[in-house]
Amino acid sequence: MTTPTPCDLVMKGGVTSGIVYPHLVTRLARRHRFVRIGGASAGAIAAAFTAAAEFDRHERAGGHVPAGDGPTGFELLHTMPDTLAHGLPGLFAPRHDLRHHLAAVLALVDRRGVGGKVGPALRHAVAGTSGRLGPGLVLCLAAGVGLGLAVWAWGGAAPWAALVAGTLLAVLLAGIVALASLWWFVRVGVERMVDNGYGLVRGLTDPAEGTEPGGALTEWLTDTLDAVAGLPAGRVLTFGDLWGPEAVEQHRRLRLGSAERVVDPVELEAFSPRVDLQVMTTCLSLRRPYTFPFTTRIFHWCPTCWAGWFPPRVVAALEEASKPAHPQRQRIDGEPTPIPDHCPHHPGTRLRQLPHPSDVPVVVGVRLSLSFPGVVSAVPMWVLDRYRAEGNWAYREVWFSDGGLTSNFPLEFFDAPLPGHPTFGVTLEAPHPDFPDTVAFRPVTNNSGILGRVRPITGAGQFVEAILGVLVDWRDALTVPAAGNRDRVVEVRIPEDAGGLHLTMPPEVVADVARRGEEGAALLESFDWDNHRWIRYRTATAGLGDLLHDVRENWPHYTDLVARDVPPSYPVADGRADDDRAATASLLEAAGRLRDLDNPAHSGSVPTPRRAFRATPST
Numbered sequence: 001m002t003t004p005t006p007c008d009l010v011m012k013g014g015v016t017s018g019i020v021y022p023h024l025v026t027r028l029a030r031r032h033r034f035v036r037i038g039g040a041s042a043g044a045i046a047a048a049f050t051a052a053a054e055f056d057r058h059e060r061a062g063g064h065v066p067a068g069d070g071p072t073g074f075e076l077l078h079t080m081p082d083t084l085a086h087g088l089p090g091l092f093a094p095r096h097d098l099r100h101h102l103a104a105v106l107a108l109v110d111r112r113g114v115g116g117k118v119g120p121a122l123r124h125a126v127a128g129t130s131g132r133l134g135p136g137l138v139l140c141l142a143a144g145v146g147l148g149l150a151v152w153a154w155g156g157a158a159p160w161a162a163l164v165a166g167t168l169l170a171v172l173l174a175g176i177v178a179l180a181s182l183w184w185f186v187r188v189g190v191e192r193m194v195d196n197g198y199g200l201v202r203g204l205t206d207p208a209e210g211t212e213p214g215g216a217l218t219e220w221l222t223d224t225l226d227a228v229a230g231l232p233a234g235r236v237l238t239f240g241d242l243w244g245p246e247a248v249e250q251h252r253r254l255r256l257g258s259a260e261r262v263v264d265p266v267e268l269e270a271f272s273p274r275v276d277l278q279v280m281t282t283c284l285s286l287r288r289p290y291t292f293p294f295t296t297r298i299f300h301w302c303p304t305c306w307a308g309w310f311p312p313r314v315v316a317a318l319e320e321a322s323k324p325a326h327p328q329r330q331r332i333d334g335e336p337t338p339i340p341d342h343c344p345h346h347p348g349t350r351l352r353q354l355p356h357p358s359d360v361p362v363v364v365g366v367r368l369s370l371s372f373p374g375v376v377s378a379v380p381m382w383v384l385d386r387y388r389a390e391g392n393w394a395y396r397e398v399w400f401s402d403g404g405l406t407s408n409f410p411l412e413f414f415d416a417p418l419p420g421h422p423t424f425g426v427t428l429e430a431p432h433p434d435f436p437d438t439v440a441f442r443p444v445t446n447n448s449g450i451l452g453r454v455r456p457i458t459g460a461g462q463f464v465e466a467i468l469g470v471l472v473d474w475r476d477a478l479t480v481p482a483a484g485n486r487d488r489v490v491e492v493r494i495p496e497d498a499g500g501l502h503l504t505m506p507p508e509v510v511a512d513v514a515r516r517g518e519e520g521a522a523l524l525e526s527f528d529w530d531n532h533r534w535i536r537y538r539t540a541t542a543g544l545g546d547l548l549h550d551v552r553e554n555w556p557h558y559t560d561l562v563a564r565d566v567p568p569s570y571p572v573a574d575g576r577a578d579d580d581r582a583a584t585a586s587l588l589e590a591a592g593r594l595r596d597l598d599n600p601a602h603s604g605s606v607p608t609p610r611r612a613f614r615a616t617p618s619t
Helices: 016-028 042-061 073-078 080-091 096-108 114-128 130-153 159-195 217-228 239-243 245-252 265-270 312-321 362-369 460-479 507-524 529-557 559-563 577-596
Strands: 005-011 032-040 276-283 288-292 299-301 329-332 335-338 346-350 379-385 394-401 423-429 489-493
Touching: 005 016, 005 042, 016 032, 016 042, 016 073, 016 080, 016 423, 016 507, 032 042, 042 073, 042 217, 042 239, 042 276, 042 362, 073 080, 073 217, 080 217, 080 507, 096 114, 096 159, 217 362, 239 245, 239 276, 239 362, 276 362, 288 362, 312 362, 423 507, 489 507, 529 559, 529 577, 559 577
Parallel strands: 005 032, 005 423, 032 276, 423 489
Antiparallel strands: 276 288, 276 394, 299 379, 329 335, 379 394
16 A cells, blocks of 8 residues: 555535535545645535544554554544434534524525425424414404404495405404514524524534434534544544644744734744644634634633533633633723723633633634534634723624635645645535536646636526625635646535535435545546646746846835834844845845846746735735
């Protein structure tokens, strides 16, 4: 058996479409060792399971797990679609008083036509309002009968006229009662959803259902991650487990500040985890994406709040590894005054700083990334808000939702101008209209896959859908077709009756989706690493030449500033100013040499679309 070669893997988000990933990953695992794995939403779930299975493989190879001691992590991962084929609806168990609302929402997002959506949704709404609608309709009928009798007995009307009058009144009142009941159903549902963390499903078993804990989404994620990682019962898989002890020590030496990351690049290069898992989440309150594990220490959590989001052993592990919020002060009327650091929802509970990233359970990152808006609840945290005027500083609640809102396919997670090993990507699409039997596709020639799929717009509904799609997917639409990207991304095509929030897929549909993932992995086996490296070399040198050209063109505006003995801010280390100027001069010489050579990287056939070299904020 050949030794697996290293690769990275990034997986696109979704919900139930994540069933495509287990067979894809296990097939790739025959040839590759996963070094860095990332994703968003359902892609984050798949990434976490892949990381856990790779951790298990490393532990077995190192002799930390007895040979033949149960199925391997990848073997467990391979059987996951079979498990989900019969248990998927149970994972998304809602709060007891929101069960009819979830059923109505799932009916409305079904892929069937309008009639197939509205009818079932109304039936669930009726079931959810039966306590009000039933008595109301009885009263409507009684009012109609009463009016008919009155018209006939005292008005002297003919029996048929009395019947018509009573029927019209009953129908009118019934319509009013039905609309009022529907309004009540929606209003109460929204109120309960807000109280439930802006979602119908938190991910824990609701005690009101009378069932034993363990079968809901976050409970299942926790237990299954630990099982795939081969951990003993009661242990919670952490990011530090994935990294390995040496990498944990390296990371603890990095300076993670109370603001954004302040890290010496040399120290950052020394951080070399065995398995590096990164997932995308979205902070709605700060209107921005974050990569998890965080590279900042600004976020805090409330143990009592999180007991409603995570299983007890996860909360216990977080409490053991974390410290209470560091006491902070602000000036009020000139006097230093402590800033309250207790949870406003639970005054007896003090907020705690998130543990060091190595001590954070992996399931926390997964749950932060998977919060399908309106269905799966967002997750609350707290941050000290110093944006306000001093005197109004306070810990304020911030909500984290689905990572797919800001980057559903974060292919750039592990990107480098000149990669040392492949980073594969897996994206999900609907079947191609002209090739319905092609379940997976990857561009295999340099000129294919440049133009994305054209999605016709023929009505108002499709127009609105297109607007929402652009808001979420514009970054991916630019990233995937770029030279050096498209040849390493496989597109797995999910049928119309699968994926999305389709929780009741028949077992044969689940099996078909899983098979499509394996077909996608097969296409990556023919990946041309030599051609890919050449493309990356050509795009890197062309982009670097553009960057150096821009630096050289604008350098005259900076010469006097750099020559100053005392800079305006952010000085280089003591005694390194001359070295810094000398290094800059070398860059300018290289830029001049490129100009004299007429930038040969731009000659001949340059790969397109070009990969832009530009400064972008870190997430």
